[in-house]
Amino acid sequence: MGFWKKWFPGREAQAAEFAKKFRPVPANFAPDRQQLYLYRDRDVDVGELEDLCDAVGWARRPPRKVKIALQNSFLVLSVWEVRGNYKRLVGFARATSDGAFNATLWDVAIHPKFQGKGLGTYLMQETIRELRKAEISNISLFADGHVVEFYRRLGFLADPEGIKGMFWYPSP
Amino acid sequence: MGFWKKWFPGREAQAAEFAKKFRPVPANFAPDRQQLYLYRDRDVDVGELEDLCDAVGWARRPPRKVKIALQNSFLVLSVWEVRGNYKRLVGFARATSDGAFNATLWDVAIHPKFQGKGLGTYLMQETIRELRKAEISNISLFADGHVVEFYRRLGFLADPEGIKGMFWYPSP
Numbered sequence: 314m315g316f317w318k319k320w321f322p323g324r325e326a327q328a329a330e331f332a333k334k335f336r337p338v339p340a341n342f343a344p345d346r347q348q349l350y351l352y353r354d355r356d357v358d359v360g361e362l363e364d365l366c367d368a369v370g371w372a373r374r375p376p377r378k379v380k381i382a383l384q385n386s387f388l389v390l391s392v393w394e395v396r397g398n399y400k401r402l403v404g405f406a407r408a409t410s411d412g413a414f415n416a417t418l419w420d421v422a423i424h425p426k427f428q429g430k431g432l433g434t435y436l437m438q439e440t441i442r443e444l445r446k447a448e449i450s451n452i453s454l455f456a457d458g459h460v461v462e463f464y465r466r467l468g469f470l471a472d473p474e475g476i477k478g479m480f481w482y483p484s485p
Numbered sequence: 486m487g488f489w490k491k492w493f494p495g496r497e498a499q500a501a502e503f504a505k506k507f508r509p510v511p512a513n514f515a516p517d518r519q520q521l522y523l524y525r526d527r528d529v530d531v532g533e534l535e536d537l538c539d540a541v542g543w544a545r546r547p548p549r550k551v552k553i554a555l556q557n558s559f560l561v562l563s564v565w566e567v568r569g570n571y572k573r574l575v576g577f578a579r580a581t582s583d584g585a586f587n588a589t590l591w592d593v594a595i596h597p598k599f600q601g602k603g604l605g606t607y608l609m610q611e612t613i614r615e616l617r618k619a620e621i622s623n624i625s626l627f628a629d630g631h632v633v634e635f636y637r638r639l640g641f642l643a644d645p646e647g648i649k650g651m652f653w654y655p656s657p
Contacts, residue, residue: 374586382583385559409581409589411554414546417581417589441653450655453627458647469651475630478650479641481613483622
């Protein structure tokens with residue numbers, strides 16, 4: 314049951330529900346032997362998510378829209394640092410999907426203090442594992458230039474068979 | 486009310502429901518002045534969809550999974566040729582989305598007999614319009630080499646700011 318018991322004093326059922334959704338992250342992925350947990354549910358606190366986005370240098374987004382995006386994501390995985398009653402979001406990934414053929418990853422982020430130990434690789438491997446469990450065989454993403462190599466090492470191919478990632482944005 | 490009245494003789498309410506979902510396609514997009522209708526709902530017949538995929542040379546897929554993919558798509562737009570009681574799927578596009586920021590297009594197809602008149606452009610413009618109505622501002626897709634130019638003319642950018650489309654497939 315672990316730490317979440319403290320969050321739900323006297324509410325065993327709710328604590329048990331949370332225990333099912335949390336899994337300890339192997340200790341070697343934490344830079345300073347912090348206790349990290351992988352969480353598998355959409356109900357991630359939007360404020361925590363925006364703090365993580367700040368930490369990695371991304372623009373803030375309207376909380377109302379972030380909430381909608383989480384609810385409509387097929388898969389949301391997050392990594393939490395836990396110390397006593399304190400917890401903090403330190404890793405995040407989500408996927409949109411048709412639940413059958415294709416999934417596309419968005420908002421993959423690892424807090425700078427937790428980078429360089431393989432936590433991003435662990436999170437991506439767990440993401441792929443969950444999507445494969447759902448029989449999804451085509452996982453796509455749009456990578457900024459500086460992370461193309463990271464995804465290549467995970468087995469992602471850039472422009473396979475000449476397929477091009479393309480974007481449409483509204484005119485400013 | 487139009488042609489769907491014929492499909493629902495004596496069932497006015499159901500015919501009215503369908504009438505809301507169908508819109509006539511402007512006549513200039515039909516090569517031989519066929520009557521074409523744009524349909525906006527997920528409940529597209531899987532057999533019709535696979536016939537269209539056959540016609541454009543795509544591999545067949547398990548109907549069970551196609552059904553799941555349609556149900557989990559955020560937007561499904563299809564174009565139907567209608568002659569009397571006969572109807573046939575001649576155009577198709579669908580999008581997965583988080584309903585807030587990102588949408589990704591899949592299975593964009595125009596029947597070969599209906600290509601070359603701008604029907605694909607019309608369908609893509611309607612797709613963009615529907616996604617914009619839902620306040621989605623980032624529309625992405627993965628284009629085969631021979632359709633990159635088609636999407637470029639619609640305003641899609643390939644690899645903007647060095648962003649790379651990447652794919653993960655299971656090892657065979």
